[in-house]
Amino acid sequence: MISTSIFISAAISLVLLLLLTTSREDVEENAKGGSPGPGWRDSRDALQRPELVFRIFSREDREFILHMRSPRLQRIYQEERRKVALHWVQRTSREVSKIMRAHRLLSRESHNLDVGAEAKLFVQYLRLQLTCGLLVLLIKTFGPHALSDLAAHAGELYQRLGRALPDVVAANRIAASEDTATH
Amino acid sequence: MLTMAIWWLAISLEALLLVRGFQQKLFRHFPIFYLYILFVFIEEFLRFSVYRWYPSHYSQVYWVTQFLSLVIGSALIFEIYRVGLRRFPGTAKMARYLLLIVFGAVFAKTLANPSGTLFLWLAQSSVELERNLRIVQALAILTLVSVFLWYAIPFGRNLKGILFGYGLFVGMSIVQFTIWYYSLVDIGRFWSDAQAVSYLFGLALWASALWSIHAIPEPKPAMQLENDYEALVASTRTQLQRTLARLGWAVRL
Numbered sequence: 136m137i138s139t140s141i142f143i144s145a146a147i148s149l150v151l152l153l154l155l156t157t158s159r160e161d162v163e164e165n166a167k168g169g170s171p172g173p174g175w176r177d178s179r180d181a182l183q184r185p186e187l188v189f190r191i192f193s194r195e196d197r198e199f200i201l202h203m204r205s206p207r208l209q210r211i212y213q214e215e216r217r218k219v220a221l222h223w224v225q226r227t228s229r230e231v232s233k234i235m236r237a238h239r240l241l242s243r244e245s246h247n248l249d250v251g252a253e254a255k256l257f258v259q260y261l262r263l264q265l266t267c268g269l270l271v272l273l274i275k276t277f278g279p280h281a282l283s284d285l286a287a288h289a290g291e292l293y294q295r296l297g298r299a300l301p302d303v304v305a306a307n308r309i310a311a312s313e314d315t316a317t318h
Numbered sequence: 319m320l321t322m323a324i325w326w327l328a329i330s331l332e333a334l335l336l337v338r339g340f341q342q343k344l345f346r347h348f349p350i351f352y353l354y355i356l357f358v359f360i361e362e363f364l365r366f367s368v369y370r371w372y373p374s375h376y377s378q379v380y381w382v383t384q385f386l387s388l389v390i391g392s393a394l395i396f397e398i399y400r401v402g403l404r405r406f407p408g409t410a411k412m413a414r415y416l417l418l419i420v421f422g423a424v425f426a427k428t429l430a431n432p433s434g435t436l437f438l439w440l441a442q443s444s445v446e447l448e449r450n451l452r453i454v455q456a457l458a459i460l461t462l463v464s465v466f467l468w469y470a471i472p473f474g475r476n477l478k479g480i481l482f483g484y485g486l487f488v489g490m491s492i493v494q495f496t497i498w499y500y501s502l503v504d505i506g507r508f509w510s511d512a513q514a515v516s517y518l519f520g521l522a523l524w525a526s527a528l529w530s531i532h533a534i535p536e537p538k539p540a541m542q543l544e545n546d547y548e549a550l551v552a553s554t555r556t557q558l559q560r561t562l563a564r565l566g567w568a569v570r571l
Contacts, residue, residue, distance in 0.1 A: 188564050188567045189567065192567070224565075227561060227564065227565065230561065231558065231561055234554060234557045234558060234561070235554070235558075236470070237554075238550065238551075238554040239468060239469050239470060240469075240470060240537075241550055242408050242469075242547060242550060242551075243406045243408045243409040243469040243470075243471065244405070244406055244407070244408055244537070245407070245408040245547040245550070246407045246408070246547075247547050247548075248407070248408035248409075248411050248412060248547060249547070249548075249551065250411065250412055250415045252551045253412060255555075256551065256554055256555065256558070259555070259558045259559075259562075260558065262562070263558060263561060263562055263565070266562070266565050267565070270565065
């Protein structure tokens with residue numbers, strides 16, 4: 136009973152926290168001028184050019200710095216790239232909030248609001264914010280190339296396993312045939 | 319002595335609220351709220367008289383009037399929904415669905431309860447009955463507040479005061495009845511006074527918020543192009559998917 140109450144209280148507190156954060160953003164937005172203006176989509180697109188993403192998270196720069204064989208340069212590069220990557224992810228998270236805020240401000244007056252569609256958008260929004268939060272955590276802990284490093288490491292392990300697997304299968308076959316011969 | 323002082327102060331504040339409501343014609347905007355205050359005002363006098371001259375009947379009078387004030391209080395939540403979302407049909411629809419889900423969940427809980435029916439769950443004791451009904455009220459208020467905050471609905475000073483004052487009262491009641499019901503600590507007189515003081519605080523909040531009429535701020539009209547809801551949803555979805563794709567590149571690079 137008490138554990139259920141704690142769980143429910145925690146859930147309600149989280150929801151309220153999210154809503155209060157959202158409402159603070161709304162207040163700031165209202166202070167700037169209320170409803171989103173006609174150019175809000177264009178300005179957002181300009182900030183999220185695909186080249187920017189490729190540039191920030193690309194491994195080419197890191198490989199170039201590695202070739203320089205300077206630990207100091209590598210450290211500076213890591214710190215700077217971490218800051219840039221964090222800035223990009225946080226900016227993206229803010230942009231996602233803006234997209235949803237603009238949607239909410241426009242849809243609240245709609246007579247034919249679809250609750251199902253709103254719920255789907257909300258889930259999508261939560262997924263995006265969760266991804267951003269996870270990225271921030273990973274970048275802060277392991278650096279901007281954490282995920283690609285992890286993926287590369289997993290791929291390497293998989294390849295090693297793949298190379299080792301035929302040998303294991305062959306060894307098992309030999310062992311099995313030897314067993315049948317002795318019996 | 320302290321109880322009497324709190325009692326008279328509460329009656330005075332309720333009278334002040336009614337007078338200001340009448341002077342400022344606020345009762346036209348919030349009829350159920352002023353009906354609630356009028357009921358509580360009469361209820362206080364009735365309880366006071368019974369407590370003074372027929373103390374043996376106080377318990378029965380207390381629970382009957384308490385139940386009635388709870389029913390009118392529930393209507394007050396409906397008024398908050400009606401007034402706050404009058405100009406926002408989309409949000410009102412969302413609020414209706416969410417309230418339906420909340421009440422459906424409460425109903426499902428009563429059905430899933432092995433001890434029996436809704437009535438049994440609600441009415442094992444007067445204290446438990448009021449606590450459970452207050453929890454249902456609190457859930458409804460939380461749902462409404464969530465919807466109001468999510469869709470950035472402008473409250474206006476009057477409505478905000480009503481909502482916070484009643485929310486505070488309901489919250490304090492739940493804490494009081496939970497402690498009472500589980501008898502976690504010996505609260506006795508202390509909690510009774512604490513709850514009365516919190517009710518006074520709520521009344522003061524109402525008196526301040528409803529001192530004069532404050533119009534709810536008008537939202538800026540939405541762009542004509544965006545009035546097409548389906549186009550708006552499609553556009554938002556595309557924007558979110560595009561952002562998700564960019565995040566995906568960041569992950570895969």
